[in-house]
Amino acid sequence: SEHQYEHAHAARVLVASNRGPVSYVFREDGTLDARRGGGGLVSGLSAIGPETDALWVCSALGDGDREAVRRKIGEPGVRMLDIDAAVHSDAYNGIANSVLWFVHHMLYQTPLEPVFDAEFRRQWVAYEAYNQAFAQALAESAAPAAVVLVQDYHLALVPGMLRDLRPDLRIGHFSHTPWAPPEYFRMLPDDIAEQLLLGMLGANRLGFLTQRWLEAFQSCCHRVLADHDVDPHRPKDGPPSLEYRLPGHRRRRTELGVHGLGADADFLRERSRRTDVDERMAALREQIGGGAHGPGSRKTIVRVDRTELSKNIVRGLLAYRTLLDEHPEWRERVVHIAFAYPSRQDLAVYREYTAEVSRVAEEINARYGTPGWTPVLLHVKDDFARSLAAYRMADVALVNPVRDGMNLVAKEIPVVSEAGCALVLSREAGACAELGDDALVVNPYDVTGTAGALHRALSMPDTERAERGKRLAAAATALPPQRWFLDQLNALEALDEGVAEPG
Ligand code: G6P
Numbered sequence: 163s164e165h166q167y168e169h170a171h172a173a174r175v176l177v178a179s180n181r182g183p184v185s186y187v188f189r190e191d192g193t194l195d196a197r198r199g200g201g202g203l204v205s206g207l208s209a210i211g212p213e214t215d216a217l218w219v220c221s222a223l224g225d226g227d228r229e230a231v232r233r234k235i236g237e238p239g240v241r242m243l244d245i246d247a248a249v250h251s252d253a254y255n256g257i258a259n260s261v262l263w264f265v266h267h268m269l270y271q272t273p274l275e276p277v278f279d280a281e282f283r284r285q286w287v288a289y290e291a292y293n294q295a296f297a298q299a300l301a302e303s304a305a306p307a308a309v310v311l312v313q314d315y316h317l318a319l320v321p322g323m324l325r326d327l328r329p330d331l332r333i334g335h336f337s338h339t340p341w342a343p344p345e346y347f348r349m350l351p352d353d354i355a356e357q358l359l360l361g362m363l364g365a366n367r368l369g370f371l372t373q374r375w376l377e378a379f380q381s382c383c384h385r386v387l388a389d390h391d392v393d394p395h396r397p398k399d400g401p402p403s404l405e406y407r408l409p410g411h412r413r414r415r416t417e418l419g420v421h422g423l424g425a426d427a428d429f430l431r432e433r434s435r436r437t438d439v440d441e442r443m444a445a446l447r448e449q450i451g452g453g454a455h456g457p458g459s460r461k462t463i464v465r466v467d468r469t470e471l472s473k474n475i476v477r478g479l480l481a482y483r484t485l486l487d488e489h490p491e492w493r494e495r496v497v498h499i500a501f502a503y504p505s506r507q508d509l510a511v512y513r514e515y516t517a518e519v520s521r522v523a524e525e526i527n528a529r530y531g532t533p534g535w536t537p538v539l540l541h542v543k544d545d546f547a548r549s550l551a552a553y554r555m556a557d558v559a560l561v562n563p564v565r566d567g568m569n570l571v572a573k574e575i576p577v578v579s580e581a582g583c584a585l586v587l588s589r590e591a592g593a594c595a596e597l598g599d600d601a602l603v604v605n606p607y608d609v610t611g612t613a614g615a616l617h618r619a620l621s622m623p624d625t626e627r628a629e630r631g632k633r634l635a636a637a638a639t640a641l642p643p644q645r646w647f648l649d650q651l652n653a654l655e656a657l658d659e660g661v662a663e664p665g
Contacts, residue, residue: 172305173217175651177210178296178320179203179313180254182220182240203313203338205570206423209643214651219299221245221292222254241303245295252288254316255508261285261350262315262358266339267472267565268346278351286354290319293361297323306330309654312365314338319357322364332654335362336369336421339567340592341378344385355386363406366657367417369650371568372592376418380404401653417657421649422596424641425573434550434578442551446539450497453534460535461620463498464556464583466549466571468505469516469542474564474588474606475502476515479522479538481562484613486530486537494535496620498560499552503544516542553578557627558619559585561593562606568592572601573638582631584619586612596637600630 183204210216221243261282264270276282297320300310312320312335321333341347348355359382362368370376383392383404390406395415397403403417433439452459463482467473482498502519506512523540530537541548559575569591575583576597587594587601594603602615622630 172308173215173303174305174308175214175216176219176300176304176308176310177207177216177313178219178300178310178317179207180220180258180316181222182242183207183218205426206338206643206646207313209426209647215239217241217303219243219296219303221250221296241299243295243299245292249288249291251508252285253292255506256282256285257289258316259506260509262318263339265347265350266315266337266342268342269471269564270349276349278354293317293319294323296320297327300324300331301327304328304331307332309651310334311336311650311654319361320364322361325364332367332657333365334367334369334650334654335365336650337375337379337567338371339375340565341370341375341382343378344381347378347382348385352386355382359383359386360390363404363414363416365416367419367650367654369419369421371420371422372595373420374595375567375592376402376420380418417653419650419653421646422592422641423568423570423643423646424596425570425577425638426643427577427635427639428642430550430574430577434554436547438547439550439554442545442548443554446499446548446551446555449536449539450499451534451536453494455495459495461492461496461557462552462555463496463558463560463616463620464552464575465499465560466501466552466575467503469502469512469519470505471511471515472563472565474562475500475519476522477606477609477612478560478562479519479526480609481560481612481616482538483522483526483530484609485616486526488613489617492617492620493530493537494532497536498538499555500538500540501549501552502540502542504542550578554580556583557581558616559583560616561591562586562588562604562612563591564588564606566591566593572597576631576634576638579631581624582628582635584622584627584630585634586615586619593638596640597634600633600637 181204216239218239219241261276270276296317301324304310307330309332310324312333314337321335324331324333368379370379380394387406393405395403395405401417401419403415405413405415407413447457450460450462465478467475469475486493500523504516520540523538526538527536553575556575556579559572561569561572563569572585572587572591572593576585585597585601587597587603588606589603590606594601602619604612604615
């Protein structure tokens with residue numbers, strides 16, 4: 163045969179990601195409950211309809227018992243890899259989330275971290291094995307010349323590994339994160355930095371959420387791959403690409419593209435009008451209360467995040483505290499609805515951050531709260547219907563990450579908000595490139611500045627807020643997930659086989 167693989171269930175389109183489409187949690191009676199997985203990656207990929215007939219290869223389907231989950235699954239179109247738990251943990255918790263995530267979001271406290279020692283090298287071997295398992299599975303499952311869409315920093319080495327196994331495939335890789343500037347990226351040991359970049363360049367095409375992240379990637383290639391004669395290739399029309407030399411003097415070319423991911427307006431509008439969301443709204447209204455001015459008189463500042471270091475939840479709370487300090491006229495008249503859903507709790511630094519979020523919220527409530535007014539409503543139990551209820555009630559949305567690939571919450575709230583909300587948005591979120599004109603843009607480290615923006619947002623005249631809100635919603639939905647997915651699929655399908663090897 164043409165390849166060493168049998169194409170028993172050969173797929174023409176394959177998607178690969180660490181996390182699968184649904185998350186399984188156990189109900190109290192021991193049965194499994196399937197929920198939509200969290201994060202932008204799953205939102206984007208939820209656009210893949212049955213008509214695409216794609217095979218989704220993943221390793222983590224949920225946080226429940228892996229055995230039970232595996233027995234229950236057997237969903238068509240999903241192949242869950244059986245990866246050794248220790249390998250998965252070293253690759254996912256160790257390298258992906260404690261190193262690559264930290265590098266791209268620039269999260270290290272540099273006097274103490276990072277330390278790239280023997281433990282890191284041991285975890286790196288697991289990361290390679292984890293990527294190799296994906297490459298192997300994809301190679302087995304792909305039809306000749308199939309399109310493979312590899313997702314995110316967990317799988318940076320897959321394109322190169324898969325190219326070695328199956329040179330006929332058209333391979334794309336998409337980064338859902340920011341990309342680090344070279345000064346930061348080069349904290350990684352040189353050989354590792356080089357391996358990561360060359361691994362990704364094994365793809366025919368690399369996708370990023372914004373031009374800014376794409377350019378950072380290009381800069382990293384120029385600095386790290388100096389021995390590979392990297393040439394930027396900028397044809398007058400058509401996408402930019404990178405040309406470089408591989409060992410043995412062969413030259414390869416990889417195309418680069420920007421694909422912003424927008425909110426799914428149809429889904430959000432339909433889902434947020436269901437009765438379970440109405441019920442959550444009524445419950446929230448009760449918690450908000452109305453004080454002397456009656457129900458509905460208090461304004462809301464809404465944030466919804468995974469409890470994630472890069473989301474900057476603590477500084478957001480400190481900005482709210484500053485607002486109450488410097489503008490006492492808002493006391494009793496505003497409530498900060500903060501939903502912070504636990505994430506990556508295997509990592510101590512995330513557990514500590516989760517505790518710090520609660521501590522600061524409680525401190526604000528203790529200091530400013532009155533019998534009829536709780537200044538911060540912090541909820542940590544993930545509940546999508548309640549998130550949508552808060553979106554509907556939002557007068558102000560607070561999205562202040564220190565760094566974020568896109569941030570879909572910034573796009574979702576303006577779409578769902580009933581009164582048209584004012585958006586306080588970090589300039590370091592990818593979404594700011596698309597929403598910056600109508601948002602109140604802040605430096606996420608500047609707590610005083612963020613408090614000032616909250617005050618301006620709360621004080622914004624209704625008509626201005628409604629107009630800005632309308633424009634924000636339009637910009638937020640300009641690139642629905644279906645487009646995001648199909649544009650990449652089409653770009654890869656348009657490539658001739660072998661286009662990546664110009665000679
Ligand atoms: C970000 C990443 C995704 C990831 C998501 C949730 O959006 O880009 O790859 O799936 O966070 O994080 P988790 O570690 O729970 O998968």
